[in-house]
Amino acid sequence: MIRPARAAVAAALVLGVPSALPAFPVPAAAPIRAAPAAGPGAVLARPVVEAGELPDRVGVRIVRVAVSGDGGLVDLRFRVVDIARAHGGVHDPARPPALVEEATGVVVKDMLMGHQHTGTFQREATYYLVFNNPGNRLRRGSRVSVLLGNARVRGVTVS
Numbered sequence: 001m002i003r004p005a006r007a008a009v010a011a012a013l014v015l016g017v018p019s020a021l022p023a024f025p026v027p028a029a030a031p032i033r034a035a036p037a038a039g040p041g042a043v044l045a046r047p048v049v050e051a052g053e054l055p056d057r058v059g060v061r062i063v064r065v066a067v068s069g070d071g072g073l074v075d076l077r078f079r080v081v082d083i084a085r086a087h088g089g090v091h092d093p094a095r096p097p098a099l100v101e102e103a104t105g106v107v108v109k110d111m112l113m114g115h116q117h118t119g120t121f122q123r124e125a126t127y128y129l130v131f132n133n134p135g136n137r138l139r140r141g142s143r144v145s146v147l148l149g150n151a152r153v154r155g156v157t158v159s
Contacts, residue, residue, distance in 0.1 A: 044107065046095065046152040048145075058149035059085025063126055065099065065144060066159045071136035074099060074108055074158070076129045076146065080121040087121055089149025097129055098147040099138065102154065106137045108144075 055061050059082035066075045076097065080086045090097065096116075098109035112130040121127065138144065142158040 044098065044100065044147065046147055046150055048154055049151045051153050051156070054148070054151055054153055055081040055085075057085070057151045058089035059083065059087075060090065060148060062146055062148075062153060062156060064159060065146065065156050067133065067136075067138060067140055068130075069133075071139065072133050073112060074131045074133045074138050076131065077126055078128075078148070079126045080123055083121050083123055085149075089151070090117065090121075090127075092149055095147070095149055097131075099131060100145040100147065100152075101138055102143045102145060104137070108133055108138060110134075 049057055051062060060078040060080055063077035063079050064075070066077075067073070068075050076099065078090075089095075096109060098107055100107050108131045110132045112132055115130055117127055117129065138158055140158055144156050144158055146153045146156050
């Protein structure tokens with residue numbers, strides 16, 4: 001049996017009479033905002049290192065940061081050079097990976113579908129982390145700081 005409200009909606013759609021559709025309240029969409037860099041300072045506060053120092057500190061070398069998924073995703077690729085340091089650096093729950101847009105301070109830290117590498121790394125293998133890019137804030141040419149483990153590499157250009 002079709003409920004009266006559903007029948008009215010179906011009839012209005014079939015007959016092409018949108019004014020006959022019942023009014024349903026639609027909640028306003030909240031604007032998408034990423035946390036500012038000044039947010040949870042403990043998670044974002046990391047010593048600045050040069051890209052060449054990252055392997056000694058975290059055990060990985062940044063290969064690329066690129067926008068993908070029609071702008072809605074950011075792909076961070078890194079190569080493992082020291083397995084023990086990489087495991088402790090990339091997998092540290094107290095210091096999760098993140099990207100900070102240098103011009104605005106926008107923080108991109110949420111992984112696509114909660115993805116996080118959890119297995120054992122292989123030396124000289126390239127791995128990736130895929131971040132959601134809220135509001136397509138990061139774009140090709142953006143300059144970001146890459147936060148991995150207890151290190152922050154500034155001035156990485158997004159491709």
